[in-house]
Amino acid sequence: xxxxxxxxxxxxxxxxxxxxxxxxxxxxxxxxxxxxxxxxxxxxxxxxxxxxxxxxxxxxxxxxxxxxxxxxxxxxxxxxxxxxxxxxxxxxxxxxxxxxxxxxxxxxxxxxxxxxxxxxxxxxxxxxxxxxxxxxxxxxxxxxxxxxxxxxxxxxxxxxxxxxxxxxxxxxxxxxxxxxxxxxxxxxxxxxxxxxxxxxxxxxxxxxxxxxxxxxxxxxxxxxxxxxxxxxxxxxxxxxxxxxxxxxxxxxxxxxxxxxxxxxxxxxxxxxxxxxxxxxxxxxxxxxxxxxxxxxxxxxxxxxxxxxxxxxxxxxxxxxxxxxxxxxxxxxxxx
Amino acid sequence: xxxxxxxxxxxxxxxxxxxxxxxxxxxxxxxxxxxxxxxxxxxxxxxxxxxxxxxxxxxxxxxxxxxxxxxxxxxxxxxxxxxxxxxxxxxxxxxxxxxxxxxxxxxxxxxxxxxxxxxxxxxxxxxxxxxxxxxxxxxxxxxxxxxxxxxxxxxxxxxxxxxxxxxxxxxxxxxxxxxxxxxxxxxxxxxxxxxxxxxxxxxxxxxxxxxxxxxxxxxxxxxxxxxxxxxxxxxxxxxxxxxxxxxxxxxxxxxxxxxxxxxxxxxxxxxxxxxxxxxxxxxxxxxxxxxxxxxxxxxxxxxxxxxxxxxxxxxxxxxxxxxxxxxxxxxxxxx
DNA sequence: TCGATGTATGACATCGCTGTCATACTGGCA
DNA sequence: TGCCAGTATGACAGCGATGTCATACATCGA
Numbered sequence: 001x002x003x004x005x006x007x008x009x010x011x012x013x014x015x016x017x018x019x020x021x022x023x024x025x026x027x028x029x030x031x032x033x034x035x036x037x038x039x040x041x042x043x044x045x046x047x048x049x050x051x052x053x054x055x056x057x058x059x060x061x062x063x064x065x066x067x068x069x070x071x072x073x074x075x076x077x078x079x080x081x082x083x084x085x086x087x088x089x090x091x092x093x094x095x096x097x098x099x100x101x102x103x104x105x106x107x108x109x110x111x112x113x114x115x116x117x118x119x120x121x122x123x124x125x126x127x128x129x130x131x132x133x134x135x136x137x138x139x140x141x142x143x144x145x146x147x148x149x150x151x152x153x154x155x156x157x158x159x160x161x162x163x164x165x166x167x168x169x170x171x172x173x174x175x176x177x178x179x180x181x182x183x184x185x186x187x188x189x190x191x192x193x194x195x196x197x198x199x200x201x202x203x204x205x206x207x208x209x210x211x212x213x214x215x216x217x218x219x220x221x222x223x224x225x226x227x228x229x230x231x232x233x234x235x236x237x238x239x240x241x242x243x244x245x246x247x248x249x250x251x252x253x254x255x256x257x258x259x260x261x262x263x264x265x266x267x268x269x270x271x272x273x274x275x276x277x278x279x280x281x282x283x284x285x286x287x288x289x290x291x292x293x294x295x296x297x298x299x300x301x302x303x304x305x306x307x308x309x310x311x312x313x314x315x316x317x318x319x320x321x322x323x324x325x326x327x328x329x330x331x332x333x334x335x
Numbered sequence: 336x337x338x339x340x341x342x343x344x345x346x347x348x349x350x351x352x353x354x355x356x357x358x359x360x361x362x363x364x365x366x367x368x369x370x371x372x373x374x375x376x377x378x379x380x381x382x383x384x385x386x387x388x389x390x391x392x393x394x395x396x397x398x399x400x401x402x403x404x405x406x407x408x409x410x411x412x413x414x415x416x417x418x419x420x421x422x423x424x425x426x427x428x429x430x431x432x433x434x435x436x437x438x439x440x441x442x443x444x445x446x447x448x449x450x451x452x453x454x455x456x457x458x459x460x461x462x463x464x465x466x467x468x469x470x471x472x473x474x475x476x477x478x479x480x481x482x483x484x485x486x487x488x489x490x491x492x493x494x495x496x497x498x499x500x501x502x503x504x505x506x507x508x509x510x511x512x513x514x515x516x517x518x519x520x521x522x523x524x525x526x527x528x529x530x531x532x533x534x535x536x537x538x539x540x541x542x543x544x545x546x547x548x549x550x551x552x553x554x555x556x557x558x559x560x561x562x563x564x565x566x567x568x569x570x571x572x573x574x575x576x577x578x579x580x581x582x583x584x585x586x587x588x589x590x591x592x593x594x595x596x597x598x599x600x601x602x603x604x605x606x607x608x609x610x611x612x613x614x615x616x617x618x619x620x621x622x623x624x625x626x627x628x629x630x631x632x633x634x635x636x637x638x639x640x641x642x643x644x645x646x647x648x649x650x651x652x653x654x655x656x657x658x659x660x661x662x663x664x665x666x667x668x669x670x
Numbered sequence: 671t672c673g674a675t676g677t678a679t680g681a682c683a684t685c686g687c688t689g690t691c692a693t694a695c696t697g698g699c700a
Numbered sequence: 701t702g703c704c705a706g707t708a709t710g711a712c713a714g715c716g717a718t719g720t721c722a723t724a725c726a727t728c729g730a
Contacts (some may be wrong), residue, residue: 008725012403013686018544029688042561047482056484056649059405059461060398061686064715069346070394071409072439079425086421088415093442097453102460104407107428107719118432125437126394126407128463147382148367149391193502231619257619284566284592285620288599316389325504348716359680364718372678399685417714677726684719690714696707 004132014052021049030254032057064234071101073309074122080277082294083256084298085133088155091302092131099310101128110135110196123150129309131155137198139164151312155271157200158322165312167323171201173280174282174327175208178252179293181329183216187250187276191223193237193262202226202254205280209252213291217283223248247335253279259291275333279333290333296325345665356384367392405440406436408644409457411447412468413522418591418618420468420635423490426637427466434645435464445470445564448506460483462646466490471534486647492535500647500660502640504631506536509662510543512589513629516664522585522611526558527591528572528597537561537589540615544587555636558583560610569596577604585670588614595627617635625668631660 018028023042031038031046032055038046049055063070073096080086102293104127106116115135122130123145123280130145130152139162140211142152145162180188192209194202206224213220223241228234234253238261241248253259259279266274279286282295304323351364358377359532366373366381367390373381384390398405399437408431412420428438439462443450457465458480465480465487477487483497489501490601517525527544529537541559558576563569569588573596576583588594594614601609614621617630639658647653 004502013689015686025686026688026711027709031708033688037706042708045709050484054484056463058399059463060395061715062688063395063460064393064399064717065686067715072461077695080415080421080428081425083418083421084416086415086424089421089424089440090416090442091442093415097441102439102441104437105424105428106437107425125398128391137670147386149385149389157635166671231623257482260619260623267623267625270573284595288566288595288602291603297679299548302486348718349718360716361681361718362679365679368718372676374678377678393716396685397718399687400716402685402718402720672730675726677722680723682720684710685717686715688702688715688726690720691711691713693710694708695703698704698706700701700703 001103006205010220011058012050012055014057017046017049017053017055020053020286021046022306030157037166043296051219070126070128072126072128073101073306074104074106074119074127076106076108076115076118076122076130076134078133078135079107080105084281087283087298088133088302091299092155092306093302094299095303095306096310096312101310108133108135112136116141119145121217123148129153129313131305131309133157133171134159136160138245150283151309151310151316153305153312156157158309159201161318165308165320165322167301167308167325169201169301169327170324171327172208174280174296175205176212177209177252177327178205178280179206179209179212181278181292181331182250182252182276182335183212185217185250185276185335188218189223189246189248190218190220190250190251190252191241191248191275192220192254193225193228193234193241193258195226195258197226197227227256228258228261231257231261234258235265238262238265250276250278255279256281256283256286265290278329278335282330287332292330292332292335294327294329297329299327338370342349346384347390349390352381352384352388354389354564355379355388356560359476380434388531394569405461405463405487407439407463408436408641409439409454409462409465410467411441411443411450411453411457413470414442415440419616420619422633423637426507427490427641428637429634430638430641431645433626435640436645440667441633443468443470447471447501451476454480454487458483463489464648466640466644468492468615471495486644486651488640488644488647490504491653494561495535495661498655500643500655500657502636502643502660504536504636505659506539506662507543507546507565509615509629509631510540510545510582511547512662513540513615513665514555515545516548516587516613516627516666517611517670518553519584519613523553524558524583524586524613525553525555525585526576526583526610527555527589528563528569528576528593529566530558530561530593532561539612563589563596566596566599569593570600573597573600577610582654585611585613588612589623590614592641593616599602612668617665622667627665627667628669629662629664636660 018025031043077085096103106118127211133156137161158166158168227239228237278292281295363381366378431438441453447470468491469487473600474494493501493503560572563572613627619629
């Protein structure tokens with residue numbers, strides 16, 4: 001009755017399994033990895049021994065010996081509760097897997113400290129390259145990782161102060177599209193409720209809007225409300241705007257969560273009195289609810305990021321590439 | 336001027352870097368991994384050599400030599416486009432990281448073949464344990480992986496024909512809650528639009544509903560519509576139901592995507608004429624839209640799954656555990 | 671001037687596994 | 701019977717890094 005063996009000096013190794021099964025190291029290896037040329041009897045003896053000893057193959061040793069190289073790419077983002085990131089993760093996973101590699105994910109919670117932590121952690125362990133949606137405002141410190149041979153690619157937000165590949169949307173164009181659309185619909189008081197003001201995406205969108213609105217007669221500068229990171233924050237900003245003596249006639253939501261906050265805050269307002277809405281990010285429920293959106297293609301972004309990363313892994317000397325993907329306005333009922 | 340060295344026989348190794356820098360293997364190792372006791376001069380020589388040679392540390396060798404063990408856990412699900420899975424992934428990642436390990440993700444697209452593919456792929460490579468939302472109806476084949484020393488834990492859908500840990504919701508209870516709620520609101524024609532009929536979650540929910548409705552006077556058996564996997568499918572099922580001579584007065588949505596399909600199909604219907612809705616899964620936009628939902632706590636599910644997996648890694652001999660998490664009805668405006 | 675201490679480096683074994691090659695046995699066929 | 705092809709197994713080296721221990725040099729206080 002197979003004594004359970006309570007770790008008599010650490011994990012069981014293949015050698016111990018082989019010994020217990022009464023076969024050679026190599027035969028045990030064969031049996032465990034399902035190779036041919038092993039009798040059923042031998043195989044089951046080995047399997048039994050392995051199970052008795054609670055054997056777990058040491059994958060590092062296995063990879064090393066077989067010459068296969070570890071093949072993970074790491075993705076760091078603000079967390080999958082945001083559908084934008086999860087769609088991105090999906091696309092990246094797809095791309096990475098198509099290139100025969102694996103995706104490890106980690107979550108920064110949009111905190112620079114946590115980002116630093118998890119990127120190093122990933123780099124120290126199995127990961128050969130990093131794809132990151134960064135929450136830092138300066139990326140000089142990433143040079144360290146690059147020097148250690150871990151290429152880093154920035155998605156959604158470009159690298160600042162660092163030479164690196166990146167894939168982002170043309171957020172200025174996005175801002176322009178949103179502004180022009182509302183302007184054309186005769187709106188003259190246009191508000192923007194956005195996420196953190198330090199986000200490059202935030203800034204670019206504002207710049208884009210400015211380029212259209214500043215030369216119009218519309219009022220908007222005074223109606224910009226940043227730092228609506230949570231739904232609750234967004235609601236507060238919207239409440240504030242609606243309470244103005246002359247409330248905006250149109251609202252631009254900086255992302256899908258903000259849109260949710262807007263909708264929640266607007267729900268008691270009679271439909272006829274609601275301001276027009278244009279939101280950044282396209283998500284399924286926005287389509288169903290008929291919200292006009294400005295967005296780029298997340299899956300293209302993810303796929304390109306994966307491709308570029310693999311390409312760089314294959315050739316470190318290539319020039320860094322800055323991919324800028326277009327944004328489009330999809331007109332629906334809300335504006 | 337550092338000749339780029341175009342792979343003269345594969346990747347550069349530490350040995351080559353050391354040679355080029357004119358130092359010993361060990362010194363090079365120290366320099367690259369930031370250990371103490373290296374002169375700045377030496378360190379920069381090594382760094383330069385590494386960069387010249389395009390050196391990437393072989394993480395397998397590193398892990399093996401240092402005795403640290405590879406530490407990834409794999410998560411296989413139907414893909415992050417479904418917010419339920421992404422919320423789950425988020426929670427699992429959190430739990431796994433708290434235990435000092437990493438999460439690798441893979442996507443089965445709800446296909447048994449792809450599931451087989453990616454689970455083996457993960458197991459062969461870096462992963463020590465697997466957490467899977469399975470799309471198979473029988474899990475006997477997972478015994479193979481278990482025998483190879485890779486524990487498997489099933490989330491959301493229980494293991495069939497296999498002894499394994501699992502964490503699921505009490506879907507029967509969920510079905511009962513939904514049915515009882517609608518019954519109490521005087522509904523007598525209650526429809527259920529669900530995902531694939533082979534899903535254990537589907538079946539349990541139906542069973543739960545049956546246990547309440549079968550002994551009532553309500554009509555429902557003829558109003559069950561399975562296989563609404565996509566939003567489009569869901570719309571079609573709903574359209575069919577609404578076109579009946581005596582359409583249902585209440586709709587139960589099997590998950591959040593189906594709810595979306597229902598809402599889309601219902602959008603042309605005057606609000607006053609819309610059927611009551613109860614949906615499974617709780618997502619943010621459902622809260623904002625005031626949809627009554629039946630759901631369990633996804634983050635608890637993810638966290639428990641991570642904990643259990645790590646626990647099993649630590650002790651293979653423990654009894655398998657079947658965790659059943661409660662479901663709750665959150666009453667909002669839609670029913 | 672001489673140990674004592676601390677810093678910088680190197681030699682070498684070693685981690686646990688798999689690839690290669692050699693060996694032994696089996697059955698079928700000329 | 702003898703040979704060959706196919707099957708089953710084992711011995712052994714080596715994957716590429718790091719830990720351990722030894723060594724060499726510099727600095728410092730007595």
